[in-house]
Amino acid sequence: MLSADETYASLAGAWRLMFGKADGLRLLDLSADGFWNSFFAIVVAAPALIVGWVGIANEVGDPDAFAGRLGMLVRLATVDIGSWVLPLVVLALVAPRAGIGGRFVHYVVASNWASAIIAWLMLPSALLRLLLPSASEVSSLVSLALFALSMVLTWRMTNTTIGKGAAVGTAVFIGMFVASLLVLFGLQALLGIDIPDGTTG
Incomplete structure (x- = not known):
């Protein structure tokens, strides 16, 4: 388990990358240990993710x-963690052929910590869904706004971390976004999860 200082430094580095500041990479541990330790970000994100899961489970599960x-x-x-990890596995296979193999570790480490930040960024909409289920329209609007913000921040993190220009960075961003959606919808179908439009976000 990472120390509080190591976790803070990693989150701070990812945060700077999300604002286009390349010096954020200096705060990340890009060693082999740092690569695997970056998946501790899932634990960091877990409390915020759980709030979202509970809110959706209350709406689509059997209330009794x-x-x-x-x-x-x-x-x-399972769906959320699969959507987090499996696209990175695909990237590991594609990155050398796409000419970004040298930035794969940088991207995974930065992406993991950035994903933890995004999970907490989306917490307000999850809390609205959980605590005020009748305010679905407000929750949807908040979710949409936060999702748009998260996409901008994720694109900037990707572009800055890959460091090969906006075209390559954008291609990686789009590829990972599409891969995440494919995994998301695939796992939802496989596990029999049917989320009504009003509960997505």
Whole structure:
């Protein structure tokens, strides 16, 4: 487990990258240990993610069956973690052929920590869904605004971390976004999760 100082430095580095500041890479541990330790970001993101899972599970699970909601919670967690990790596996296979193999570790480390920040950034919409389920329209608007902001920040992180110009950075960003969506929808279908439009976000 990483220390609090190491975690803070990693989050600070990712935050700077999300604002286009390349010196954020200096705060990240890009060693082999740092690569694997960056997946600790999933643990950092977990509390915020759990709020979202609980909110959705309450809406699409059986409201009268705790086991049903718990099962839905586990499936939602599987989908989110799969959508986080599996696209990185695909990138590992593609990166050398795409000419960005030398930046793969940089991207994974930065992306993992940035994803933890994004999870907390999306927390307000998850709290609205959980605490005020009747305010679905407000929750959807907040979710949309935060999602748009997260996409901008993620694009800047990707472009800055890859460091090969906006065209290559944008291509990686789009590729990873599409891969994440494919994994997301694929796992939802595989696990039998049907989320109504009003609960997405």
